[in-house]
Amino acid sequence: MKIYEFKTKMSPAARNWMGQLGKRVRTNWGRLAREFNREYCKSRVSDSEKYYTMKKYKDETDLAFLYRLNLADERADVKFRKSERRREQHIKRFIKNLTDMSLRSTLQSQRFYKVSDLEYVLKQQEEVNASGSYSTRSPPNRDFRADNVARGGMRQRNANRAYVTQDDEGADIEQSTQVEPNVDEDDIALQELPAAIQVSGSRTTRMEHS
Incomplete structure (x- = not known):
């Protein structure tokens, strides 16, 4: 019964393929199923x-x-x-x-x-x-111009050194202090x-x- 139903659902080319098989294969569902899988269900791409x-x-x-x-x-x-x-x-x-x-x-x-x-x-x-x-x-833009005045009253003369002007008894004294550059950790990574x-x-x- 399985073989008959299977045959009715086959395409003409598949029925021709089945017809040329040996009788032992055509009349046994297990053997027929294995041969069909080997012929039609294998991958076409190596x-x-x-x-x-x-x-x-x-x-x-x-x-x-x-x-x-x-x-x-x-x-x-x-x-x-x-x-x-x-x-x-x-x-x-x-x-x-x-x-x-x-x-x-x-x-x-x-x-x-x-x-x-x-x-x-x-x-x-x-x-x-x-x-x-x-x-x-993108890292933030930094302005290291000599005339740039940062917050806190510090005037930057170069990228790594800032000068603070303070008044002590009428005398203008310029003291230099080292400033660490602000480095973005993302830039380093x-x-x-x-x-x-x-x-x-x-x-x-x-x-x-x-």
């Missing part, structure tokens, strides 16, 4: 093609995409871990699919001797983004991130050669 055409999802993190690309490599049997040339191509394929142009430019300027080094950099990037230190806010990546890459390179 693992190798999936790997070479893989793209990053819109809502996917860079690190998650790297993991997915690594898995596709294993299934396609590319074996990037056993070949320097394949490893470089694997990393280039990953970087090419990044949507963050700033991160792409930073990674392209580095040389990774292992995919685990790239993974480390991406983890550092995610930690910086999660902490909120990597901010895109933004400036130190590329340097940290470069230091990490250099440290890994020395460990690799030692």
